[in-house]
Amino acid sequence: SSGRGTPVLSVDCKKKEKVGAFKNAGTTYRPKGKPVEVNVYDFPDLAVGKAIPYGVYDVTRNRGFVNVGVTYETAEFAVESLRRWWKGIGRAMYPRATGWLVCADGGGGNGRRNRGWKLHLQELAEELGISMTLCHYPPGTSKWNKIEHRMFSFISLNWQGVPLDSYATVISLIAATRTKGGLEVKAKLDKRAYQKEEEITDEQMASLNIVEDPVNPQWNYTIYPRKVPVPKKGKPKIQPRRLQIEQPPK
Numbered sequence: 001s002s003g004r005g006t007p008v009l010s011v012d013c014k015k016k017e018k019v020g021a022f023k024n025a026g027t028t029y030r031p032k033g034k035p036v037e038v039n040v041y042d043f044p045d046l047a048v049g050k051a052i053p054y055g056v057y058d059v060t061r062n063r064g065f066v067n068v069g070v071t072y073e074t075a076e077f078a079v080e081s082l083r084r085w086w087k088g089i090g091r092a093m094y095p096r097a098t099g100w101l102v103c104a105d106g107g108g109g110n111g112r113r114n115r116g117w118k119l120h121l122q123e124l125a126e127e128l129g130i131s132m133t134l135c136h137y138p139p140g141t142s143k144w145n146k147i148e149h150r151m152f153s154f155i156s157l158n159w160q161g162v163p164l165d166s167y168a169t170v171i172s173l174i175a176a177t178r179t180k181g182g183l184e185v186k187a188k189l190d191k192r193a194y195q196k197e198e199e200i201t202d203e204q205m206a207s208l209n210i211v212e213d214p215v216n217p218q219w220n221y222t223i224y225p226r227k228v229p230v231p232k233k234g235k236p237k238i239q240p241r242r243l244q245i246e247q248p249p250k
Contacts (some may be wrong), residue, residue, distance in 0.1 A: 007094050008101045010057040010147040011082070013073045013108055014066075014155070020047040021165050051170045053155075053187075054078055054109070056085040057147040058093070064151045064185040065089055066174050068167065074194045075116030078109035079124055084188060086128065099131040099222075105142045112136040112219060115200035122208050125225045136219040154179050 052069035054077060065088065067081035082102070090097075104110040110117050112134075121132050137145055159173040167189050174187035211230045213220035224230050 005094050005096045006099055006101060007090055007097060008059045008103075009082075009085075010059055010103045010145055010150075011078070011110060012055055012105055012142075012145055012147050012152070013078070013110075014053040014055060014152050016073070017051045017053070017164055017170070018047045019049050019051050019164050019167055019170060021163055022047070024159065024161055024163055048166060051164065051167065052077070053170075053174065054081040055147050055151055056081055057151045058090075059103075059146050059150075061093065062150070062181060062183050063089065063093075064147075064177075064183065066155070066185060066187040067190050068170055068174070068187060069190045069192075069194065070167070071192070071194045072196045073109045074196065074198065075109045075111075075114050076120050076198065077190070077192075077194045078117060079120035080190065080192070082121075083124055083127075084190070088188070089186060097130060099133060101133045101135065103135045103137070103145060105145060106136045106139060106219070115205055116198045118208055118210065118223065119200055119204055121223050122210075122226075125209075125223050129225055131222055131224045131228065133222040134220065138219060151177075151183065151185065154183060155185070 049070050052071070052073050054067045054069060054073070056065045056067075058064070065081075065085040067077075067084050069077050071077075106112050108114075121134075124130075125132050142148070155174055155177050158177045159170075162169070162173060164170050164173075171187045171189055174185055177183065177185045207226075209224045209226045209228070209230060211222050211224070212218075213222070222230075
């Protein structure tokens with residue numbers, strides 16, 4: 001799939017972080033006698049805010065993007081992160097792409113049962129004229145999601161021991177993440193105020209141009225732009241070999 005110019009993406013939301021002069025686990029080098037001053041007690045009301053890093057990892061090219069939100073991890077925020085990845089990185093790398101393959105956990109903002117996730121993906125498919133094939137990891141298997149051990153783990157290593165004292169610090173530390181394997185990461189701050197609760201009607205769900213896959217349909221499906229006639233049901237869009245789960249590194 002990736003050889004034909006189709007991006008294969010691994011997505012997830014990293015653990016939320018308090019932004020302010022708080023102690024961050026781990027150690028980092030500081031000149032003797034010049035410790036970084038931090039708040040001893042991590043009271044939320046002392047924080048500048050919170051950082052919600054939503055990552056999009058390009059499995060084939062080993063490139064990452066992190067959209068750092070400031071309000072809530074919602075379906076709309078997750079899809080906006082994909083939109084920002086496409087506009088800032090993906091479109092230039094995959095100019096002829098007509099579809100994406102996206103691997104995601106089964107819960108959270110990008111959860112398989114999250115109505116908003118499917119509705120906003122439909123909107124994105126319409127906007128870009130691109131189909132979205134989703135593969136969700138079943139419960140207990142999210143550690144196999146490639147973004148966890150190929151990108152998020154290195155971001156955590158890069159900022160361990162460094163106080164996340166401002167959003168600028170968060171963005172710069174994410175963007176400075178590199179590995180010997182050639183990983184590069186870009187990051188942007190998303191100041192939009194997302195609504196925690198979103199009411200999605202049955203009518204809106206019925207309007208989706210979605211085809212569930214014959215192989216594990218509860219986990220795998222494709223959302224097409226509405227103007228695109230969907231393939232006849234029963235014809236697999238996702239080959240079973242794609243569903244094989246790779247063992248994570250020890």
